Amino acid sequence: MSRRSVERHVAEGSKTRIIDRRRYHVLSVLFVVFFIASMLFMVSGLPEFASPDNPADNEVAEKYLEDSIEDTGAVNAVAGMILDYRAFDTLGESCVLYAATICVMLLLSRTRQTYVKEAAGYLPADQIDLRKEKNPLADDAILTVTLRFLIPIILLYGICVVLNGHLSPGGGFSGGAVISGALILYACAHGELEAENMLGRKLYMTLTCAALGTYCVLKGAIFFMAANHIEDHIPKGIPGSLLSGGVIPLLNICVGIVVACTIYGIYLMFMRGGFEK
Amino acid sequence: MRDILLVFTTNLPEAAAVVLFGIGLGNLILAKNLIRKIIGLNIMDSSVYLFLAAKGYIAGRLAPIIDPSGPVDTSLYIDPIPTGLVLTGIVVSVSVTAFLLALTVRLYERFGTIDIDQILIDLKKIEKQEDEEWT
Structure with a gap:
């Protein structure tokens, strides 16, 4: 042809x-x-919105609401449900996030050699300075000064949401997202190199793995002991106080670390536009 | 037909969720731009959350933060199960969106466009040229 x-x-x-x-x-x-x-047409067959005799509101929901404080020690029934009764579901979710980070990393990261080879097409090899790759927003005076005040407040708020996960709305997922927002703002204001120095790829991957491993071992051991009728001797605490709910605050912290590191890591990967130092 | 219109008075959140799902689906199958396709998928995700949250809501009841003093009155709180399910959904949709966007970045690097039709035409051209080189 x-x-x-x-x-x-x-x-x-x-x-x-x-x-x-x-x-x-x-x-x-x-x-x-x-x-x-x-x-x-299907929706027209559903029971009326917000009616109390909704068939979805059955004995399962009642069981969770009635026994949540006694079984888990958490005042927030949703936290008690997702981190105690259905703890393995949450572990699966965290693993999905971890898998997403790995996929984005596989797709977007290139080795130093490939980058140098590509840049060599239009630059002599000794002039390729990887440190000069910069974010256009970096060193912007308004952004930097504003964020100097804002980032600590956002971080504190995120930590507060994570730690109060068993007492109030929120928890690991939402608190982790708030923390990652603060980290992303930092990366915006100071450029990716500075952000890499603060919390680099190695560190955030280690943190994610450690948090996932802690969650897995802790909850796995508790489920195993409960299934074999071994007392675990973990104090439930007074419902409503900060140190209550058995291991739920710990699990919330683990989930928060995974979420914060994942979203921050994905953002960094997109920000650098696909090359590795 | 009357039934379908009545839905908007009795089951407004569910009906809105269904319409949003349709809009997202239309966006997903009609848009040429890959980013718009991903946005369509996200609209579909959001409509599912709206539907689940609407199914869990009961008029006049509070969020399931239980008052620890005294016995629990279950008629005071909404169903906590849909809330947990929405949480799962959000996490999965965030992961899928990140993955799809990364794939789009790779496609852009390879073809220099994010128009799906253009990418298909380019792919066909490349295949033809490879055939030509073979024969």
């Missing part, structure tokens, strides 16, 4: 593509409208 015949072939293909494209548009709009209509 010659180059011209290839081009003609592609051109013919794109003509039929346009017709296909139009048909595809019409069909997909029709499909979406039909889909919404049928789902609305």
Whole structure:
């Protein structure tokens, strides 16, 4: 096949593509409208919104609400549920976050050699200075000065949300997201190199692994002991006080570390635009 | 038809969730730009959270932060299970979004565009050229 015949072939293909494209548009709009209509019909069969005789509000929810304080020691029934009754579900979630970090790392990180090779196309090798890669927002006076006041407050708020996870709305996931917000703001204001110095890839991966391992071992051991009728002697504390709920505060801290490190790590990976020092 | 319109008075949050899901689905299958596709997927995710949260809500009841003094009155609090499920959903959608965006960055580096049609045309051209080199 010659180059011209290839081009003609592609051109013919794109003509039929346009017709296909139009048909595809019409069909997909029709499909979406039909889909919404049928789902609305389904919703009309549901019990009325916010009614107390909703069949979803059954003995399972009652069991969680009634026995939560006695079984777990946590005042927040949601924290008691996701970190005690369904603790392995939360472990799975944290592992999904960890897997996401690893995937983004695999896709976006390149070795120093590849970067140098690519840059060598337009720069002599001795002029490639990796340290000069900078963020356009870095060293902006307004951002830096504002964040000097804001970051400690945001960090403290995040830590407060994590530590009070068993007493008030919040917990590891939301608190971790707040903490990662503070870390991302720091990376914004001071550039990625400074951020790498503060909390580099090695450190945040180690922290994530350590937190996941602690969670896994702690909760696994407690479940194992409970299943074999061994007393675990972990004090539940007075419900409503900061040190209560058995291991729930510890598990919340672990989840918070995983979430904060994951979101911060993913942000750094996107920020550096795909190369490794 | 009347049933379907009545839904907006009796089950407004659920109906809104369904409509949002449709909008997200339309965005997912119609948009050419990969970033818009990802946004469509995120709209679908959010509609599912809205639906779950709406199913858990009961009028006049409080968030399940239980008063530790005295016996527990379960008719005071909403169902805690959907709240936990939404938490799981949010985490998974954040992870999937990060993964998809990273894939998009790689596609952009390879093809210089994030238009899915352009990428398919380029792929076809590359395949044809490879065939040509083979024969």
